[in-house]
Amino acid sequence: MNPNNISIRQLQAFVQVAHNGSFTRAAEGLHLTQSTLTAQIQQLEDQAGLKLFDRTTRRVLLTAEGERFLPVAQRLLSDFETAVTDLQSRAELKQGHVSLAGSPSVVTRLLPSALPEFRTQHPGISVHIRDDSAGSLEQRVLNNEVDFAIAGNHSQQPDLEYRPILRDLYGLVVTRHHPLAASKQLEWAQVPDEELLLLSGDTGIRAQLERFSASGQLNIQLDKARIEATNPAGVAALIAQNLGVSVLPALAADTHSFEQLRFIPLREPELEREICIITRRGRALSPAAAALLASIREQLSRMKLPNGVQGCVKNRD
Incomplete structure (x- = not known):
């Protein structure tokens, strides 16, 4: 996996899907079309070389690898948001x-x-x-x-x-x-x-x-x-x-x-x-x-x- 190719939008999409257990609700929360959200998750999984979600007809569940990655993704997003807020405050x-x-x-x-x-x-x-x-x-x-x-x-x-x-x-x-x-x-x-x-x-x-x-x-x-x-x-x-x-x-x-x-x-x-x-x-x-x-x-x-x-x-x- 090349971390330089993973974007903030992909991390946001991953966290939203994990929290909602649904691509539909996650897409609504991010104001994206479901196809766009699905593409971002697919790109993240391709970069990682691992499946992060198990998809069923009723629910989307994290794989074991997804479970381990979730707190890391949340921390990265939190650090990024804090850094941007700090920049805005200084500006x-x-x-x-x-x-x-x-x-x-x-x-x-x-x-x-x-x-x-x-x-x-x-x-x-x-x-x-x-x-x-x-x-x-x-x-x-x-x-x-x-x-x-x-x-x-x-x-x-x-x-x-x-x-x-x-x-x-x-x-x-x-x-x-x-x-x-x-x-x-x-x-x-x-x-x-x-x-x-x-x-x-x-x-x-x-x-x-x-x-x-x-x-x-x-x-x-x-x-x-x-x-x-x-x-x-x-x-x-x-x-x-x-x-x-x-x-x-x-x-x-x-x-x-x-x-x-x-x-x-x-x-x-x-x-x-x-x-x-x-x-x-x-x-x-x-x-x-x-x-x-x-x-x-x-x-x-x-x-x-x-x-x-x-x-x-x-x-x-």
Whole structure:
């Protein structure tokens, strides 16, 4: 017997005939002609190479082989119906799972305001959020560990698609009593190199600063940084202890960790970070992931963004 040639309709026909003990009543229950039903049973028996029913003038009875096969057929049909129902529920957003990743500033500043409305609309969908460095975020998308990521463009991977949603201006972060704290804006030439605290090299922000420096857009010496941290919250704690100053995008400096510090926009040149939706090229989002992404976009369109952060013109798929 080749199980690949047995169809769901044949299993349904077999179970109905077994339950009814009659081809006539089974055909009525399945809304088939009796000849069609008889043909399906015949095809199943031919595939199996066994008789599954003993036919008498009054009743149709299961053979011994049919008796053994009946609970298997019932289980297969039940599993199939459950799988189809699950697919329909996911398509209708009644249930599902979304896994996304974001840079620390995105997870802290943007996602919390978008999730409550999404959870209200789709209570059956679970959400798993990862907070990671930019390089790791891209790799998680490539490995299909997450549906999408929201972060800066770290390395322009050819297998990933980057759709900008925010532009994020760089600025200097200092304590409130720092000599530069009263400034409304500064030039990059005024950044005190000898006081620099920076994010580590595996972060998207540091990688972008290195690219700016290599292209000649920056005249500060990043290699003078005395201390490095792996996330913005760590940098904020170091600045609060008067251990130096840092250069960060506006969104990264707008979390609770920076409440007692000052962010001063940097001009000449005016440098920005792009926050992107990162997806794997050629891979369609699940209905649940697409719904969450739409909810995030909708929330961004209504959100009052921090000074130095603005939405991109191309913020739609």
